[in-house]
Amino acid sequence: MATLEIHDLHVTVEADNATKEILKGVDLTVKQGETHAIMGPNGSGKSTLAYSLAGHPKYTITGGTVTLDGEDVLEMSVDERARAGLFLAMQYPVEIPGVSVSNFLRTSATAIRGEAPKLRLWVKEVKEAMQRLNMDPSFAERNVNEGFSGGEKKRHEILQLELLKPKIAILDETDSGLDVDALRIVSEGVNRVRETGEVGTLLITHYTRILRYIKPDFVHVFSDGRIAESGGAELADKLENEGYEAYTTKGGVSA
């Protein structure tokens, strides 16, 4: 069973000619089949955790370990991490002019699976996955993320999640900027992948709204670069009622 283990992770970024520590010792274990929600106020380091796990060059790991099934993730390049089974659904997917969605998806699937998918089966697979996400077939001929609406970008991310079948999926604020209909469609996509039991999900969100559609097994509250509190789904209800105030105040006092 695939397991992602994060131990005492410290991460810094360079900003305004100064080095700033964003993650200050994160411990978390995500197993295949589990869904962990990471919640927290703005600036608490949630997205930094997501991008650090995926290997974004902007972030420097200054301490700690990350392993996937015992293998050192931090030693891997970005593409190696993806091929090892890590997937990051991005909050702000970038435009790639000149590269069509269909070409991109096939190139990516070929890289992840280690061989080019059989064309006929692949076309069918993509078409069905797009239908399930309410995506028009013409989408495949558009350039990656170019001129996509916010909702289209997120559906495109979840389309990749469904096609690439990672061991560990990190969803970085996939719910932000979505209206209720889009949120439902996207959540259904995530749930289809979860129901296979093959994926461990790290759901990063600012709002409790998405947790009505995607039920987490664990909820972690992120504050000031580390996990401040962990619990079950009931912790989300507490946050729904009380907000992050208790955690931000605490952060404020210690700072």
Add this chain to the structure above:
Amino acid sequence: MAEAQNIPVGSTTAGSIAVAAESTVATRMSAPPSFDVADFPVPHGREEEWRFTPLERLRGLHDGTAVATGAGVKVDVQAPEGVTVEAVGRDDVRLGRAGTPVDRVAAQAYSSFEAAGVITVPKEMVLTEPIRVTVHGEGGVRYGHQFIELGAFAEAVVVIDHTGDAVIAANVEYVLGDGAKLTVVSVQDWDDQAVHVAQHSALIGRDATFKSFVVTFGGDLVRLHPRVSYAGPGGEAELFGLYFTDAGQHQEHRLLVDHNTPHCKSNVVYKGALQGEGAHAVWIGDVLIEAKAEGTDTYEMNRNLVLTDGARVDSVPNLEIETGEIVGAGHASATGRFDDEQLFYLMARGIPADEARRLVVRGFFAELVQQIGVDDIQERLLTKIDEELEASV
């Protein structure tokens, strides 16, 4: 990368639309067109038409010190049956019809060539195989002249292929009879040391169609002047260009479409990728719609993709309109870069860095490459693009 008008790697993008003002197209030139090199002063580099060009790398083509070697450049023509291929003297009356040299190097070439190549496709002949002109440099210096004429309603594809190492100044003329269709592919696949300066002048007959692909990969310095004018109404010109500018290379394309006749069309699309320290691409796109050219329909576009730091693009579209009675006129220029965020996105989907770069560059050029329609050239271009990219990683 989308519509970045100015990007922080030294690119400049500027453009202007002048309406019935003083002709900027004319003032771009420091001397009027002439066949005689003596009519052009030796450029010093501050003239509008020379300000982007590193004169010291022209190997004397601009100041009269480059002496033709006689040998060292091989020109070969392969043409299907029925096509006439001749070598003619300087006094042949056909020469110079499509256009007059507009700068000192083109005039130097016109004043210095010993024999001109003339290729004639008789009227109504439709060729199924391309005419191939190969220019292969073996270290020589050459002043060349090539004249290609299609009779009325003739159809042909011409591939002019430049390889090897040479210092060349040349004029190439295309004369299209009424209703003729000519596709020209000029490939500049030079070795790293080559210097190539040429003017390509096309004169498009009534209802004729001219399609040009200018493909520049190699050379130390390549500076081309593709120019088009019309001999009658109903003419159409499509000018396509691809360039891949590497470290230290200077590749300059200076276009002029002169809408001097009513009811003609032109469409210009040039795309370039750049990588490496000192890679410099220059694109000047001049379109002039003269007062008598009512019913003109024109569009020009230049796109640049900067793959690494240290490269520079100067892109200057310029549209000059002397009549409002036109169908359409527009231009666009954008220079963007393949940035770390795009690379991260593709790599985060398992795609290795070199393949990610290839995917983006191939995608960028694909729409143009597919339109060439000459299979071996298309394949060679794609291979070339891959080689260029591999050299960079």
